[in-house]
Amino acid sequence: MPLLELSDVTVSYGLTPVLFNVNIAINKGEIACLLGRNGVGKTTLLRSVIGLNKVVSGNIVFDADEIAKVPTYKRARYGISYIPQGREIIPYLSVLDNLKLGLTANRQKSNRIDEVFEFFPMLKQHLKRQGGLLSGGQQQQLAIARGLLSNPQIMLLDEPTEGIQPSIVQEIEATLRRINEEKGITVLVVEQKIDFARRLAQKFFMMEKGAIVAQGRTSELNDALVHKYLAV
Numbered sequence: 001m002p003l004l005e006l007s008d009v010t011v012s013y014g015l016t017p018v019l020f021n022v023n024i025a026i027n028k029g030e031i032a033c034l035l036g037r038n039g040v041g042k043t044t045l046l047r048s049v050i051g052l053n054k055v056v057s058g059n060i061v062f063d064a065d066e067i068a069k070v071p072t073y074k075r076a077r078y079g080i081s082y083i084p085q086g087r088e089i090i091p092y093l094s095v096l097d098n099l100k101l102g103l104t105a106n107r108q109k110s111n112r113i114d115e116v117f118e119f120f121p122m123l124k125q126h127l128k129r130q131g132g133l134l135s136g137g138q139q140q141q142l143a144i145a146r147g148l149l150s151n152p153q154i155m156l157l158d159e160p161t162e163g164i165q166p167s168i169v170q171e172i173e174a175t176l177r178r179i180n181e182e183k184g185i186t187v188l189v190v191e192q193k194i195d196f197a198r199r200l201a202q203k204f205f206m207m208e209k210g211a212i213v214a215q216g217r218t219s220e221l222n223d224a225l226v227h228k229y230l231a232v
């Protein structure tokens, strides 16, 4: 049984539908990527999984529970962590206080803040700094670290490499892989960087106009598909 399964999920903004009968399934321990051009509905899909967009029809099952009508804060406690596009750390709070926010959704209150320094040693040197003073890449790492502190079963990441310098993109890729391998956390990542997605994920979902139009192993993500659905 998949850890996360969306069945015929339809989502609208007002009267305008933006997701149409979306079906995706992700197994425990997998890294999956969600691909597609600007405006196809990738963010809306992640937001509907965490409950920030209401599902008009269809079902979302997480860890054998139906969650489509469960409020967002409870979904976080079920073990779903959402790292939004643009990171959304609190700029005027210190790095440490930003990290502490991650503990509020922690199911078992087990994680200690120290644990994330294994994955993000950089943060330890900046604990007292205001989050907003970190570089874009460091803010992204802070956002992922905060998500990790909620002790998730799955992390949903929305374009974690957007606008970030290449060396940090590589670090983020390596760290996500370690988080997956060492902590067994399942990952669903929205990405525009196709090479990043191919290297990191085992499985892909391709979206166009609010629908899943192709899916498979990333090893099968050939140039024809990329050209058809991603190239401008």
Ligand SMILES: Nc1ncnc2c1ncn2[C@@H]1O[C@H](COP(=O)(O)OP(=O)(O)OP(=O)(O)O)[C@@H](O)[C@H]1O
Binding pocket: 013, 018, 036, 037, 038, 039, 040, 041, 042, 043, 044, 045, 085
């Ligand atoms: N709050 C909103 N109200 C109305 N329409 C919205 C809202 N947010 C997004 N949309 C529309 O819904 C569609 C899907 O948007 P979404 O942000 O999910 O796309 P995306 O694939 O994440 O795009 P990008 O790659 O630019 O991040 C777009 O047509 C967008 O204009």
Ligand SMILES: [Mg+2]
Binding pocket: 042, 043, 044, 085, 158
């Ligand atoms: Mg988006």
